[in-house]
Amino acid sequence: MEFDYIIIGAGSAGCVLANRLSADPHISVCLLEAGPEDTSPLIHTPVGVAAILPTRHVNWAFNTTEQRGLNNKLGYQPRGKTLGGSSSINGMIYIRGHRTDYDDWKALGNTEWGYEEVLPYFRKSESYYGGTNQYHGTEGELFVSRLQLHGVTKDFIEAGISAGHSHNADFNGEEQEGVGAYDVTIHKGKRWSTASAFLKPIREQRSNLKVITGALAERIILDGKKAVGVSIRQKGKSRQLKARKEVLLSAGAFGSPHLLMLSGIGPAEELAPQGIAVLHELPGVGQHLQDHPDVVISYRSPDTSLLGVSVSGSAKIGATLWQYLRHKTGSYASNCAEGGAFLKTDPNLDRPDIQLHSVIALLDDHNRKLHWGHGFSCHICVLRPKSVGSVGLTSSDPAVAPKIDPNLLGQEEDLQTLLKGYRMALEIIKQAPMAKYQLQDIYSADALTDEQLSEVIRARADSIYHPVGTCKMGRDENAVVDSHLKVHGIDNLRVVDASVMPTLVGGNTNAGTIMIAERAAEWIMQDQATA
CATH class of the missing domain: 3.30.410.40 (Cholesterol Oxidase; domain 2)
Known part of the structure; x- marks a missing residue:
């Protein structure tokens, strides 16, 4: 099968990308999700988060390595494994962070990511219960309400x-x-995930959008230094999908660096022990993990x-x-x-x-x-911890969880x-x-x-599940993507999710991830128009 764009991960960013890109009927889009359809009633009943959180139900339920700062106990990292990703299992709190967080990104050389630059993209997604003002929008798909x-x-x-x-x-x-x-992503008493907001209303209407669930991405297929497709595992069988224009990696702060390394993109010291050939040395992949x-x-x-x-x-x-x-x-x-x-x-x-x-x-x-x-x-x-951790490999098998060390405290x-x-x-x-x-x-x-x-x-103590930074954007030697989220040194490959955040925002990270996807979608469409 062949598409213009393949999006890996139907989470907070991936559903937004799928919506925005497929709005052009001349563009074919494939959205891949390792988990199942989001049919569980626990997802859509807000209090159901209490039952999802401690289980493996639509949840990757990762463990960390032993945390020295937590008396060597294992930390816990629930992440969404269904359409909507972590927006389908999170606490539904809509917080953007402090305005200076984005000015920090700009000061690091990401010139189009200051607060004044990103605010319009927060407003674009939003349907705010309190009406339109300079901080909020009412024309977007994401309902933001008050309980x-x-x-x-x-x-x-x-x-x-x-x-x-x-x-x-x-x-x-x-x-x-x-x-x-708190403002929340709840609408008429039901969770309003990015799948509910951006995917469901358009999924059956757009023949140019293909959604494939139960599809574990095994690796990104490279032709030299160019991404040309994705290998997926579905029902125990592997097959390849081709991308004519771009592969968009939206698998999250753990999944995105994991897949890059499985694809031969990353630090040699992580790849070599697993027998993975280094196709593109990129030392920052999996580094710079930050969490609250x-x-x-x-x-x-x-x-x-x-x-x-x-x-x-x-x-x-x-x-x-x-x-x-x-x-x-x-x-x-x-x-x-x-x-x-x-x-x-x-x-x-x-x-x-x-x-x-x-x-x-x-x-x-x-x-x-x-x-x-x-x-x-x-x-x-x-909100702004000094401790920094990493994501690495424990196996070359894509079904085996990555090594997660947030270095908490x-x-x-x-x-x-x-x-x-x-x-x-x-x-x-x-x-x-x-x-x-x-x-x-x-x-x-x-x-x-x-x-x-x-x-x-x-x-x-433990995490409150806001991991970022493992494919951070920037221009320094540990940056993985540039300010338009293109992977350094690889054509036709972008990372679009919380992993690109160069520093943690002061608050819950879901709203910021949605904003990142809005920003990226516009750049992708601009590149499409000039290609």
Whole structure:
């Protein structure tokens, strides 16, 4: 089979690319996804994320290498394995990051990636519940809404104000700092993934778009220094697809460098031990992995309005399910992490360095450790960690997971920032608005000194699933793609996903990934027009 463009990965970026490129009926597009169709009801019911997160259901569920900064435990990295990718299993929070994050990209030599340059592409995708303004658009396919907040979310916000923080009505607006409710990619009570937003409305209407699920990409086919196709494995058999114009790699911060290395593109020291011939030496592939280290404060509560399982709360669970089935409202329509904060651990900082997520349930070890009863949780994450990790190979078999080492809390400065953030979260939660929930800290109630609390953090911290940077854009020796996302030294090959981010953004990364795809699609179409 032959197409103009082959997109590898039908995730947050891939679905956007498929939509934009196939809008031209003269262009043929193939969208490949290793996972199944997104038919699971757990995907589309927002609270279903609690069941997907700890399992392998539509989830790659990667483990990391032993993390020295986390007392040598294995970290956990859920990633979407279905149409919509991680936008089909994430927390649905729509955050762009701080405006200066993109100015940082520009300062690194990526001249078309400053905040003023990228803002129109955020607005292009968006259908914002609050109407059009200088920061938001209403003509896009991606519905961005605000939830009906649980009482504890409202009280958390009030507690933040009581603790001296400002209220922020729009974290994606003029200012990021403060405490408030999150915007979410939920529409009429259902998850609004990029598959729902960009793929489903056009999939059956455009004969020039071919979507293939259950197709594991084995390698990118090269003719010298030119990408000409993709080898895929489907139902145990391999076959080749040809690309007349470009191969677009959108497999994510783990999948994209993994596939490049399997294709002979990357650092020789990673390829040679697996018997892979080096077809193009590119030392930055898989390097520069950055992720947000995160720790959760877990609380028990006698309040059965909080999500959980108990005899007294079972009737409420049934009533809530009925409410959702009939009206698509209530706790089942919630992403659970309805509110939070962006705060500075030092008032002299120019932008927030920690983020909080308040959760209307007792969350422990990515929901892999379940507790009887009800509770509340608060995430704290470091927005710009100093620790840097990598992605490498453990096998030449594409079905074997890559080696993932985010090096979480590898730098002492990250631990100290997380420690300060933890104490700030404790200060908020002890304020009067939260008293009615009678919260009981499960793990850190007796950790009074910095040393004791640091041990709790190292024992319980992990990722909050925002990996970036492993195919970073730029012009330095470790850059993998240029500012138009073309792979250095290889024709007709681009990487379009969060792996190209040269630095982490201050917040959840899904919105930024969608923006990257919008930006790339325009450049691809411009190149198509002048070819």
